[in-house]
Each structure stands twice: as structure tokens, then as C-alpha cells.
Amino acid sequence: MRTDTPQPIRLADYRPFPFAIETTRLVFDLSPSATRVRAELAIRRTGDGDAPLVLNGERLKLLSVTIDGQALSANQYAVDAEHLTVPETPDQFVLTTEVEIDPLANKALTGLYMSGGRFCTQCEAEGFRTITYFPDRPDVLSRYSVRIEADGGLPHLLSNGNLVDQGSLDGARHFAEWVDPFPKPSYLFALVAGDLDVVTDSFVTMSGREVALKIFVDPGQASRATYALDSLKRAMKWDEEAFGREYDLDLFMIVAVRDFNFGAMENKGLNIFNSSLLLADPETATDADFERIEAVVAHEYFHNWTGNRITCRDWFQLCLKEGFTVFRDQSFSADMRGAVVQRIKDVRALRARQFAEDAGPLAHPVRPSSYLKIDNFYTATIYEKGSEIIRMLKTILGAEAFRKGCDLYFERHDGEATTVEAFIACFTETSGQDLSDFFAWYEQAGTPAVTLTSDYDAQASVLTLNLRQSTAPTPGQPTKRPLPIPVAIGLLSQGGESLRDTEVVLLDKDAMTVRWEGVAQPPVLSALRGFSAPVNLTTDARPSDRYVLFSADPDLFNRWEAGQTLARDLILARAAGAPDEVGEERYAEALGQALVDEAAEPAFKALLLSLPSEPDLTLLSEEPADPLALHEARDALRIRIAIHLGDLLRRLHGEMQSSGEFSPSAEAAGRRALRNACADMLSADPHDENLTRLVGHYEASRNMTDMIGGLYPLVCIGGEAREKALSAFYDTWAAEPLVLDKWFSIQSRDPNPDVLDRVVALTRHPAFEPTNPNRLRALVSAFASFNPARFHDPSGAGYRFLADQILTVDKFNPMTAARLVEPLGAWRRYKSDLGALMRQELERIAVHPDLSKNVLELVTKSLT
Numbered sequence: 093m094r095t096d097t098p099q100p101i102r103l104a105d106y107r108p109f110p111f112a113i114e115t116t117r118l119v120f121d122l123s124p125s126a127t128r129v130r131a132e133l134a135i136r137r138t139g140d141g142d143a144p145l146v147l148n149g150e151r152l153k154l155l156s157v158t159i160d161g162q163a164l165s166a167n168q169y170a171v172d173a174e175h176l177t178v179p180e181t182p183d184q185f186v187l188t189t190e191v192e193i194d195p196l197a198n199k200a201l202t203g204l205y206m207s208g209g210r211f212c213t214q215c216e217a218e219g220f221r222t223i224t225y226f227p228d229r230p231d232v233l234s235r236y237s238v239r240i241e242a243d244g245g246l247p248h249l250l251s252n253g254n255l256v257d258q259g260s261l262d263g264a265r266h267f268a269e270w271v272d273p274f275p276k277p278s279y280l281f282a283l284v285a286g287d288l289d290v291v292t293d294s295f296v297t298m299s300g301r302e303v304a305l306k307i308f309v310d311p312g313q314a315s316r317a318t319y320a321l322d323s324l325k326r327a328m329k330w331d332e333e334a335f336g337r338e339y340d341l342d343l344f345m346i347v348a349v350r351d352f353n354f355g356a357m358e359n360k361g362l363n364i365f366n367s368s369l370l371l372a373d374p375e376t377a378t379d380a381d382f383e384r385i386e387a388v389v390a391h392e393y394f395h396n397w398t399g400n401r402i403t404c405r406d407w408f409q410l411c412l413k414e415g416f417t418v419f420r421d422q423s424f425s426a427d428m429r430g431a432v433v434q435r436i437k438d439v440r441a442l443r444a445r446q447f448a449e450d451a452g453p454l455a456h457p458v459r460p461s462s463y464l465k466i467d468n469f470y471t472a473t474i475y476e477k478g479s480e481i482i483r484m485l486k487t488i489l490g491a492e493a494f495r496k497g498c499d500l501y502f503e504r505h506d507g508e509a510t511t512v513e514a515f516i517a518c519f520t521e522t523s524g525q526d527l528s529d530f531f532a533w534y535e536q537a538g539t540p541a542v543t544l545t546s547d548y549d550a551q552a553s554v555l556t557l558n559l560r561q562s563t564a565p566t567p568g569q570p571t572k573r574p575l576p577i578p579v580a581i582g583l584l585s586q587g588g589e590s591l592r593d594t595e596v597v598l599l600d601k602d603a604m605t606v607r608w609e610g611v612a613q614p615p616v617l618s619a620l621r622g623f624s625a626p627v628n629l630t631t632d633a634r635p636s637d638r639y640v641l642f643s644a645d646p647d648l649f650n651r652w653e654a655g656q657t658l659a660r661d662l663i664l665a666r667a668a669g670a671p672d673e674v675g676e677e678r679y680a681e682a683l684g685q686a687l688v689d690e691a692a693e694p695a696f697k698a699l700l701l702s703l704p705s706e707p708d709l710t711l712l713s714e715e716p717a718d719p720l721a722l723h724e725a726r727d728a729l730r731i732r733i734a735i736h737l738g739d740l741l742r743r744l745h746g747e748m749q750s751s752g753e754f755s756p757s758a759e760a761a762g763r764r765a766l767r768n769a770c771a772d773m774l775s776a777d778p779h780d781e782n783l784t785r786l787v788g789h790y791e792a793s794r795n796m797t798d799m800i801g802g803l804y805p806l807v808c809i810g811g812e813a814r815e816k817a818l819s820a821f822y823d824t825w826a827a828e829p830l831v832l833d834k835w836f837s838i839q840s841r842d843p844n845p846d847v848l849d850r851v852v853a854l855t856r857h858p859a860f861e862p863t864n865p866n867r868l869r870a871l872v873s874a875f876a877s878f879n880p881a882r883f884h885d886p887s888g889a890g891y892r893f894l895a896d897q898i899l900t901v902d903k904f905n906p907m908t909a910a911r912l913v914e915p916l917g918a919w920r921r922y923k924s925d926l927g928a929l930m931r932q933e934l935e936r937i938a939v940h941p942d943l944s945k946n947v948l949e950l951v952t953k954s955l956t
């Protein structure tokens with residue numbers, strides 16, 4: 093066990109930095125294991141008094157410190173493992189430090205590190221302090237100029253802003269000079285040096301300025317960058333139209349790297365991407381990859397305003413940039429790909445990740461008030477729930493008032509590091525509405541439970557709606573207050589006609605009653621349309637009401653939701669030992685009806701066909717969860733559907749096959765999604781005809797979407813079909829890291845009972861590289877998160893495996909190790925014998941010597 097107890101950082105302790113760093117001049121002399129960094133900081137005292145200058149700095153070898161050119165003697169400064177302190181300074185001065193760092197040894201992938209022979213950086217949140225001494229906090233904005241010197245073997249030398257000079261130096265070395273005219277916090281600094289191919293294009297902004305666009309990729313990969321480039325141009329245009337935001341530099345660059353802890357990073361003018369979220373062609377990327385690339389390219393680009401031009405005062409305000417930017421990228425994707433399908437996918441992700449987080453030991457408010465390691469707070473709550481809050485704000489204010497508030501925010505806070513309060517104040521001002529209650533959404537953790545019951549008085553034609561809300565306690569927040577919850581409600585007749593259009597009821601008390609007059613017939617309620625708030629809704633609807641919604645709700649989100657709820661209840665009933673066979677048949681029949689609806693898009697039908705996932709069912713089951721029982725119950729429903737709808741599924745599977753050239757369009761992707769959903773369902777009933785069809789699907793596939801869509805069903809069927817398909821896949825793709833990631837992850841999601849042995853064996857496969865986060869997650873996280881029936885093996889072997897991986901990875905990459913903890917943290921939700929075994933592994937991790945703060949924080953919170 094660690095002896096030093098790390099101290100949490102608290103929002104309440106925020107104090108401005110007492111100095112301004114007016115300019116920052118960095119000179120990099122790059123060398124893999126001994127890079128020199130000289131920093132010249134023009135500093136001015138801004139706080140009163142005689143506060144010492146305290147700079148952050150970790151893992152740095154300090155070579156020299158000077159003030160205004162005068163070397164400091166040893167008694168004029170102090171260095172410890174995390175700081176450089178100069179107790180006495182003039183009011184205005186230039187501080188120059190020189191340090192040496194070792195990028196080659198850096199496997200934590202924060203700061204300056206090497207990936208595939210190239211130098212690259214990742215500074216958010218606190219990586220800059222491992223590059224040089226600096227006030228590494230988001231409220232210290234400075235103008236940067238950067239000089240990079242390196243070997244000729246690294247032809248591209250990139251940093252933020254505009255390239256102002258470059259040339260050669262002695263000894264086959266060369267240099268580049270970059271100037272970024274926009275003041276920025278250190279977390280937005282970036283540097284890349286390496287041998288790269290570049291794809292170039294340009295964009296003319298709404299005011300007529302031409303911006304050069306460049307995407308840098310591994311040599312030979314240029315053709316895989318075109319979709320990202322196209323997405324970027326669409327995102328730039330969209331932000332001008334939807335938010336009036338124009339790009340500001342003359343150059344916008346993106347670089348793809350294979351070793352990256354997260355998805356991508358919005359460094360000013362120089363975004364750095366995990367290559368899995370940038371590179372795509374039809375042969376190697378699935379439609380889901382294309383979709384993610386489009387969304388993430390947009391997300392990082394949108395940060396230029398929501399994050400870079402206006403940044404966060406402190407890391408507690410992270411949702412200010414992340415929640416808002418996710419909202420912006422989701423709105424963009426909705427415009428690109430269709431609002432309903434996009435909304436369903438976003439809500440599915442929200443429930444799977446954020447609702448799970450909110451229901452467990454790591455629940456925290458969208459704006460937390462303390463943390464140990466900020467790295468641990470890049471969570472679904474900050475991102476996805478943060479976005480839902482903005483969405484509710486728009487619903488409550490209306491689109492026009494929402495846009496006015498955004499305009500004011502951009503105008504008023506441009507160039508600042510600000511707070512969520514300041515953001516909300518803009519909307520209060522432009523709308524004239526009091527949003528003080530609304531603010532509680534940022535401060536209160538947990539998913540509210542909303543119940544809706546209704547009474548219909550036929551005589552008076554009056555419908556009475558009774559709404560209630562409550563939020564269960566979360567760690568550190570034993571009591572909760574009511575939140576303002578926008579509940580969008582419409583009415584249908586029993587025959588499925590629309591009786592009353594959507595109206596938003598604002599539930600802002602514990603309980604309230606609403607009377608709707610003039611309701612001429614007994615209605616069916618369609619509530620929480622479009623998922624108007626991030627809550628769990630319970631209603632007194634009968635299955636027959638749900639079938640009306642499932643077949644006829646004009647709100648397609650709720651049509652899908654009705655199907656999901658019906659399926660969920662059937663699966664939970666069966667898992668609890670009370671199967672409703674008649675209900676299951678009825679559901680399969682209704683699903684068949686929905687699938688032949690000519691008016692519905694294939695992409696939507698594909699979503700109708702996918703049953704609630706096993707992790708979702710775990711979260712929804714009332715009793716302590718039994719993942720294996722849930723898996724078997726879900727499978728039973730799949731088998732019934734596959735049998736009941738066999739002819740229809742085979743017919744659709746045939747009809748959706750396309751013969752023409754591949755198009756990444758949403759429409760074409762929708763057809764592939766439906767075809768793959770049919771294949772997936774048919775694998776539940778693997779008789780010869782289906783098996784032949786599935787093998788044919790796999791073998792004839794000419795793009796990665798179809799190939800994966802054929803491979804997974806064969807893996808599920810197991811046996812020889814599985815072995816043949818997996819080895820053919822490996823032989824074809826052994827040299828393509830991104831595709832090999834898919835090969836690993838598909839095997840980790842194998843539902844067959846022998847999967848754990850196979851996963852363990854795969855950790856000894858020569859292509860398994862635990863230092864690469866993509867590969868690690870493909871095998872380890874995918875198994876722990878998406879294969880609950882096998883991860884929760886009663887022997888505890890799945891838990892042991894995960895704990896071993898966490899301890900191994902924590903030695904070199906704490907950020908990524910910490911992200912593996914969550915599946916164990918949910919131990920309270922499972923049957924007590926499983927929960928005890930999970931807890932035991934957490935305890936084993938907790939007492940391990942030299943645990944990182946990252947893992948320690950999550951394990952400790954999970955145990956208390």
C-alpha cells in the first residue's frame with residue numbers, strides 16, 4: 093500500500109495564477125532518448141504581494157535556470173519531483189530553463205513520446221509539465237513561438253500556428269519555426285516530427301479567407317485520409333452555418349498516430365488523432381469507423397471555438413468544452429446522417445456508458461468538485477451527460493434563444509479561460525429566463541428516475557398526467573433535489589393515429605400533475621419523445637400500449653424505444669425464471685411487421701432488429717444481476733425471432749446486398765447495417781441453410797463492414813466455421829494494425845464458453861502489444877465490457893485476468909490502466925458470490941506497491 097496519501101484538488105480552492113506568461117519561446121533539439129528543451133518565458137507579476145513563482149515540472153532533468161540572462165545559484169530556486177520554485181523574482185522578467193527529457197522511454201503516452209519512429213506530443217490535461225517547467229494549468233494563456241531542430245530523417249517538423257521559417261543546419265539536421273498568434277493554455281501545445289505523407293486541400297471561409305488543410309499520415313497511407321479530409325471540410329462549413337463560427341488560422345493540420353491514449357486531441361491548428369479515428373477506406377474500415385471518423389474530425393475541429401478560443405478556467409470546468417463540443421458534433425452528425433438514427437445511437441451510448449457510471453461507485457457530477465487525477469475525469473458523464481444538458485437547455489429555451497445565448501458566449505468570452513457559470517449566464521441574459529435551478533444539472537450526480545401515470549376521464553375528455561421524480565443517492569451526495577426535467581409528450585389513439593402533437597412538460601418539482609383537456613378518446617401516451625432528458629422513465633403503459641407505439645408512433649425514437657422496452661421486459665422475465673412465451677411470439681410478430689414497413693429506412697430497421705445489449709440488461713435488471721442468465725434469456729429471444737422471422741430475415745438479407753461500387757453514404761451504410769443485423773439474428777438459428785448463407789456472406793464480402801458483419805456470426809456459431817473464418821481473416825490482414833485490432837476484439841466478444849482461455853492465449857500472440865492502447869482495449873476492455881456472460885465466470889478467472897492486466901499496464905501507462913478498472917468497480921450490481929470475487933480483485937490491486945494515482949483513485953472509490 094502507498095504510504096503517502098495523495099491529496100485531492102478542490103474546486104473551492106481555485107486561485108488565479110499570480111503571474112502572466114506573456115510569451116513562451118520553446119526551442120526543441122530532438123533526439124530519441126535525450127531531447128533538449130529550452131523555454132524562455134516572458135513573465136509579469138499580476139497578483140499582488142510577493143508570491144513565489146511556482147512552475148510545474150515532472151520527470152525533467154534540469155540543466156540550467158536563468159532570470160534575465162543571469163544564471164540562478166542553487167539557493168535562489170528549489171526543485172522537487174513536481175515543481176520548480178523561485179521564491180523571489182522581479183515584477184517583470186524573462187525566465188529561461190533548459191531541460192533534458194527521454195521521449196523514447198515514455199510509454200505513458202503523455203508529454204513528448206515516440207510512436208512508430210516519430211515524435212509526437214499529448215499535453216491535455218497535464219502532459220506539458222513533462223516537457224518543460226511551466227504553469228501547466230488551463231487559465232494561463234500565452235503566445236507561443238516554437239523552434240524545432242531535428243535530423244533530416246524526420247522531414248516534417250510541425251507545431252501550432254503558422255510556419256514562418258525553415259531551413260537546414262549543420263550535420264544533416266534541419267529546423268522549422270512556428271508562431272501561433274492566438275494565446276493558448278499549455279494543454280493545447282503540440283509538436284510532431286517524423287517521416288509522413290501529407291494530403292492537402294483548402295477551404296474558403298465565409299469571409300473569403302483561404303485556409304490550407306493538411307492531413308499527415310504514415311508513408312503509404314495517404315489514400316486512407318480522404319474521408320477525414322472530406323469530413324473536415326463539411327464540419328468547417330457546418331460550423332459557419334449552424335453556429336456562425338469561422339476558422340481563424342491560415343493552416344489547419346491533422347496528424348494520425350498509432351499509439352494514443354484517447355481518441356483525438358484538439359491542439360490549436362495541429363490536431364493529433366488516434367489513427368483508428370482518421371484512416372479509412374472501404375476495404376479496411378467499417379461503416380461504424382467512417383461514422384466515428386466523421387464525428388471525431390468534427391468534434392476536434394469544433395473545439396477550435398469551444399475549447400481553444402474559449403477555454404476552461406480550471407479542469408472542473410471540463411464539461412464547458414467537452415459537453416458543448418459533443419453536443420455540437422452530435423448535431424452535426426444528425427444533419428449529416430439523419431436525426432433519428434443518430435439520436436438512437438447517441439442514447440444507446442449514453443445509457444451504456446453514462447447511466448452505468450452514474451449508477452456505480454464512480455458516479456460524479458458533470459462538474460465535479462474534487463479529483464485526485466484529472467485524467468480520470470474524461471468520462472461519459474462529462475462528455476455525454478454534459479452534452480445532454482446542453483440539449484435540454486436548447487429544448488427549454490427554444491432554438492432561437494439558444495443560438496442567441498451561444499452568440500453572446502462566443503462574443504463575450506473569446507480569448508478567455510472561463511466557467512460554466514459564465515456560460516449559463518449568457519443564456520439567462522439573452523432569454524430572460526431564470527436558469528438557477530437548471531444549474532443543478534451540473535452539480536448533482538445520478539440519473540433521475542421519472543415516473544409517469546395517467547388517468548383518463550372519458551366524460552370530461554380530460555387526461556390527467558401525474559409526474560414524479562427522484563434521484564438515488566450517489567457517493568458524497570446522500571440527498572438530492574428535484575431538477576428541471578423537460579418531458580416531451582404526445583398522444584396517440586388506440587388505433588395509432590396521432591391525437592395530440594408533442595408538448596414539453598417541464599417537471600421541476602418532486603411531483604406534479606398536468607391536466608390536458610379536449611382529449612376525445614382514451615389515449616396512448618408517448619412520453620420522453622426523442623429522449624428529451626437523460627432520465628430513466630417508468631410509466632404505467634400496458635404492453636398493448638407499447639405495441640401501438642412500436643407500430644405507429646410518429647416519433648421514431650419512441651417507436652424504437654417501445655420495441656426495446658418490450659424486448660427488455662421479455663428478456664428480464666425469462667432471466668428471472670418466468671418466461672412469457674406468448675409475449676415473445678407476439679413481439680417477434682410485431683418486429684416482423686415493423687421490418688416490412690416500406691416507409692422506414694433500412695438504418696432504422698437495423699436498430700429495431702438489435703435487442704438491448706447484455707451490459708444494458710445488466711443495468712436494467714432489478715435484482716442483483718446474473719449475467720449468464722441474462723445472456724441465455726437474450727439468446728432465447730434471438731432464437732425465437734430467428735425462427736419466427738427466418739424467411740423474412742433471409743429475404744431482407746438478400747435484398748439488402750448491394751452489387752454496385754462502395755459508397756460511405758448514410759443511405760448505403762443503412763442497407764449494409766440492416767443486412768448485417770439480419771445475419772446476426774440468423775446466427776441464432778444455425779441450421780445448414782443459415783450456416784451456408786452466413787459462410788457465403790463472409791466469403792463474398794468485399795468491404796470491411798460486410799466482412800465483420802459476416803465474421804461475428806460465424807464466431808458466435810463457433811466450431812469449424814469460426815476457426816476457418818478467423819484464420820482466413822488473420823492471413824489477409826496480418827500487416828494492417830487497425831484491422832488486426834478488429835480481429836482481436838471480435839474474438840474477445842465470442843459468446844462461447846471457452847472464450848476466456850482463448851483471450852488469455854491471445855495475450856501471448858506475437859501481435860498482442862499491451863503498450864499500444866488500441867490493441868490492449870481491443871482484447872482486454874472489449875472482453876471485460878462487452879462479454880459480460882463470460883467475464884463474470886463464476887470461477888472469478890475473468891476478474892483475475894483483468895486485474896493482472898491492470899497491474900501490468902499500470903507500470904508504464906497509468907492513464908490507460910485506469911480505464912480498465914471500471915468493469916470491476918460495478919461489483920455491487922452483481923450476485924453476491926460474483927460481487928465478492930470482483931471485490932477481492934480490487935483489493936488485490938489496492939495493496940499493490942507503487943500503484944499510480946490514476947488507478948489508486950478509481951480502485952479506492954470502487955471499494956468504498
Ligand code: PHE
Pocket residue numbers: 214216217353354355356357358391392414470
Ligand atoms: N480533449 C480531447 C477531446 O475530447 C480528449 C483527450 C483528453 C485526448 C485527454 C487526450 C487526452 O477531444
Ligand code: ZN
Pocket residue numbers: 391395413414417
Ligand atoms: Zn473533446
